[in-house]
Amino acid sequence: MVKERAKIDLTKFCDKQNPCTRDPFSKGKWTYATDGRICIRVPRLTDIPENKKAPNCEQIFKKADENSPYEWVAVPEMTVETVICFDCKGSGKWRDIDDTNHPCEECDGEGKVQEIKAVKIPLGDLTIALSNVYLDLIRKELSNPQIGLIKEAEESHPSMPVKIRFDGGEGLLMPIKISGGVL
Numbered sequence: 001m002v003k004e005r006a007k008i009d010l011t012k013f014c015d016k017q018n019p020c021t022r023d024p025f026s027k028g029k030w031t032y033a034t035d036g037r038i039c040i041r042v043p044r045l046t047d048i049p050e051n052k053k054a055p056n057c058e059q060i061f062k063k064a065d066e067n068s069p070y071e072w073v074a075v076p077e078m079t080v081e082t083v084i085c086f087d088c089k090g091s092g093k094w095r096d097i098d099d100t101n102h103p104c105e106e107c108d109g110e111g112k113v114q115e116i117k118a119v120k121i122p123l124g125d126l127t128i129a130l131s132n133v134y135l136d137l138i139r140k141e142l143s144n145p146q147i148g149l150i151k152e153a154e155e156s157h158p159s160m161p162v163k164i165r166f167d168g169g170e171g172l173l174m175p176i177k178i179s180g181g182v183l
């Protein structure tokens, strides 16, 4: 008996603030969701249309595949703390020049945001730094996720994303760059 798998909520990987990547989109054999730092793709879903303004993610996946080998590891468990939003100082609003209030875009009007911390994952002699918020998202939203480490994602000069694989699709995640101890 084949176990029914819960459908992935691709909108969790989209960027609500960006009209080009606000919704998932289809291209070629795949349906994509991206916010510019993470990109997830699943075999093309017939109900998701193409978007001419969407970025060319296919090319980035192709490049990542040419840069193997990847070393596959489990996604580490981590905690994500919530902190006061720096942009609105916790009010959830920003005041326009005409004195009208708008919901803060940084925190969606919540006044709080998830605190970003680097999770350092060793790859031989190297260290790869990934965002705790994205690793938590991957663990929560994807089934059996693994991270594919590559030396080009090394923390001081990350030039390539790490890969993600999960039941029913794959993805890419840009590392956090750490220089002088500052994120």
Ligand SMILES: [Zn+2]
Pocket: 085, 086, 087, 088, 089, 090, 091, 092, 093, 104, 105, 106, 107, 108, 109, 110, 111, 112
């Ligand atoms: Zn805010």
